[in-house]
Amino acid sequence: MANESxxxxxxxxxxxxxxGLLESPAEERLDGFTRLAAQILGVPKxxxxxxxxxxxxxxxxxCPTASEPAGWYPLExxxxxxxxGRGSPxxxxxxxxxxxxxxxxxxxRAYAGIPLRTANGxxxxxxxxxxxxxxxxxxxxxxxxxxxxxxxxxxxxxxxAERSAHDSQLRLMAERTLAHAVQQQMPVGVVVxxxxxxxxxxxNAQMTEIFRMPFKxxxxxxxxxxxGFDATGNRYSALEWPLARTVLTRETVRAExxxxxxxxxxxxxxxxxxxxxxxxxxxxxxxxxxxxxxx
Numbered sequence: 356m357a358n359e360s361x362x363x364x365x366x367x368x369x370x371x372x373x374x375g376l377l378e379s380p381a382e383e384r385l386d387g388f389t390r391l392a393a394q395i396l397g398v399p400k401x402x403x404x405x406x407x408x409x410x411x412x413x414x415x416x417x418c419p420t421a422s423e424p425a426g427w428y429p430l431e432x433x434x435x436x437x438x439x440g441r442g443s444p445x446x447x448x449x450x451x452x453x454x455x456x457x458x459x460x461x462x463x464r465a466y467a468g469i470p471l472r473t474a475n476g477x478x479x480x481x482x483x484x485x486x487x488x489x490x491x492x493x494x495x496x497x498x499x500x501x502x503x504x505x506x507x508x509x510x511x512x513x514x515x516a517e518r519s520a521h522d523s524q525l526r527l528m529a530e531r532t533l534a535h536a537v538q539q540q541m542p543v544g545v546v547v548x549x550x551x552x553x554x555x556x557x558x559n560a561q562m563t564e565i566f567r568m569p570f571k572x573x574x575x576x577x578x579x580x581x582x583g584f585d586a587t588g589n590r591y592s593a594l595e596w597p598l599a600r601t602v603l604t605r606e607t608v609r610a611e612x613x614x615x616x617x618x619x620x621x622x623x624x625x626x627x628x629x630x631x632x633x634x635x636x637x638x639x640x641x642x643x644x645x646x647x648x649x650x
Contacts (some may be wrong), residue, residue: 360438362430363479364406367439367564370477374511374516376405383423384512388482389417395499398484403471403507404435405480411435412480414460423477424647432461439466439483446497449489465490469504474512480604482552546570546598550631553602565625568618576602582616597629605631 361367371377385403392401410430415421432434434456437445447466451454468483484496484502538545544562548555552572553576563569566581573579576599583591593599597608610626617623 358436362406362436363591364477367479368408369650370473370475371405371407371479373518374405374515374620376414376511376514376525377407379414379425380637381415383421385415385507386417386422388507389415390419390422392482392484392500393417393419396487396496397485397488398465400486401482401484402434403480404483405471406430406439432459434459434461434463434466434485435468435481438470438483441480442470442472442495444469444501448491464488464495467492469497469498469500471504471511473506473508473515479511480567486525509617520522524634544625547632548576548598549647550602553599565623566615566617567621583613584616585613594619597627601631602628605619607631
């Protein structure tokens with residue numbers, strides 16, 4: 356059956372659960388839409404029905420003067436499942452006398468349900484009005500329900516966007532925590548700088564041991580407190596370090612030997628590599644790995 360196929364669609368169910376609205380309490384922001392519709396249409400009840408595989412959740416249900424608690428209701432006998440199945444409005448003046456609906460054994464006779472459809476085309480449920488008496492729904496009635504359903508769906512889409520942004524932030528925090536833990540355990544020095552500013556984002560413990568000095572926050576390339584010399588004894592300027600060249604030009608530098616002046620005044624030799632790295636958002640950062648020479 357069309358209803359069963361639509362109701363059990365994995366994509367639709369995933370979109371429904373992704374809203375985070377199932378089993379959430381009633382909210383005045385959504386109750387306001389159902390209450391307004393009930394007042395304008397003069398019907399006993401208007402609801403925001405979110406329909407899963409076997410039941411429906413009334414996120415909001417209002418009569419003209421009050422709102423009811425949110426809760427689950429069985430699908431048997433309801434008409435919101437038909438909105439899901441058809442993917443279009445279901446308008447019934449008297450369901451008891453409508454073919455395909457008369458055997459539902461529902462107390463509801465008049466029903467008007469408008470699909471609540473996501474931007475991706477998934478029908479989550481219905482914005483619906485119903486009455487236990489027959490009713491000839493006017494064009495104005497349907498226009499009111501349609502307009503308010505758009506407002507309801509805009510609010511739901513906002514919730515989906517906020518939930519997605521929150522989940523992305525949590526994943527980013529987890530990735531950064533993992534990356535930091537890995538950097539701290541690496542046997543070579545690792546420093547990560549932001550592009551294009553050159554701001555130091557991360558410095559691991561090995562860097563401190565190699566340079567025998569703490570690394571202070573640096574807002575840009577000119578603020579790095581490193582001292583190094585090339586093979587001819589000339590001192591590196593701030594913008595000549597491999598990390599700086601990568602930040603400025605995206606150049607990849609491999610194992611460039613540098614004599615460094617450590618924090619305790621002694622000299623040492625490192626081989627510094629630097630290459631551009633892209634994060635999960637496609638943004639380029641620049642990482643540098645100085646280490647003692649192997650020869």
